[in-house]
Amino acid sequence: MNRLSMNSLSMSRITADGRTLATTDLMLDEDGRELLRYTIACALPEGQSLVGEVGGTRYRFDGRIGLAPDWLRAPLPEKSQRWVTACLLAHVNGYGVEVAISLRGRHPGLATDSAERQSYQQEEISFFGNVFKPLGERDELGDIGSRMYSCGGALLQLSCAGNETAFVPERTCASRNDCSLNFLGPCRDLTNLKGSVCKDASLEGYQRCQAAVNNLAGKSTLTRYDEVVTVFLQQPDFSSFYPLCTPLFP
Template identity: 30%
Template sequence: MTKSPRLALIIATAVSLVPLGCAVLPEDMAEETLGADQQAAIMGNGLTFNGLTFNGLTFNGLAMAELSDPLGRQLLSAIVSCALPEGEAIDLNIEGVDYSFEGSVGLAPEWGKDGGECGENCKSWVSACVISRVNYLGQSVRISVRGKDKALASTSEEREEYTEREGAYFGDIFATPQELYACVAPGASQIPRVCGPSIQGCSPIEVLGDCDDVCSKELNDGASDKCRDPSGKMQKGAVTVFLAS
């Protein structure tokens, strides 16, 4: 497992999780060593298992908070998991306690490189990935996450097992205020995993309607590609969730 003190500092600064003085990096940390048409991943609590993911991020976990707060660490864990590939991590010492935040999906590996930044493409994909992990009850549920990025490559077995298209997620978790959007699968009216009993009470995520109306097209694996936010901007990073049938 590699360590990236630089990325830890960048993330803490970029998302305003905590004042710079509160995240203490060990002095003896080594120099940074971090190194599609049918695409998907299965994720879980920040860990990816053969493309399948468990989701369990609560609405409160999306809020920006200090890293001394468990909710701040929950969000940071989700961000790192979505951004960095498996086998890479950032280690932080927060108020005397050591934490390791592990990569998993690898949607923005460039962020962990020396001098790496999280540009528009990085923000779009990482945001979509993090938003897709929200669970109304905070429960861990296996989901198949798909989108037009090579990090989300799926297998035929996964597509055969996870056939229930739920909806797509996109936005910008780094913006102030955060921009959190979803659309429902054609023919569906609710997304209970994320919104609970009604999409009317899904705040802070805004449900924009049918994905066929919001997104540009459907990919071969059923994922929605490039979805439009309320301002009219097309978000390149759009993550579609499928549930097991």
């Protein structure tokens, strides 16, 4: 991800007229435009779209989830940056194969109905962080690290019980060696609650998720994130990515 371009984009309204995308270097190549597609899909609600033009070609970017509708009216606050980041990280796919996912969390834009919950029952990985801030720049939480964090869901831990090597974000990172995501372990450790990454868990998702980072003085501190997105998969996809784990639901 181009953090400098993302940071620049967040420093102003995403649009000046409600129709045209704000100027950004991310428009200049296909990778940047793909990142914009996911960013706007995460940030803006369904029915809202923006257009951008480069080299005489117009591109349309559609909203879908609505985690940061305030970006239409003002620069993106850091809390909203964290929500959009969690959504972006949840969409990362190390295999390049499109997979249907259900996103859950304590945000109105992540509300689900009974049909979606019934179809997507296999809890996978939760994500949090902030990719809008450049590396080494202190944010309002005091984090100066990578700000790309993940933890394994409690149901994933149960599914992979007895096989800790399988308890990793396989869908997101096809190769663990070159994965930029910092996997912190179980979100809610059912075998050792004190070792849980997140201190608050409910049916609506996780909060008070902590990442240990080094501050500017070189000392390790815990940074707390409440903007957490959890991915749920359908059973066939879950079994494909986690073949050594037993699905909890048929």
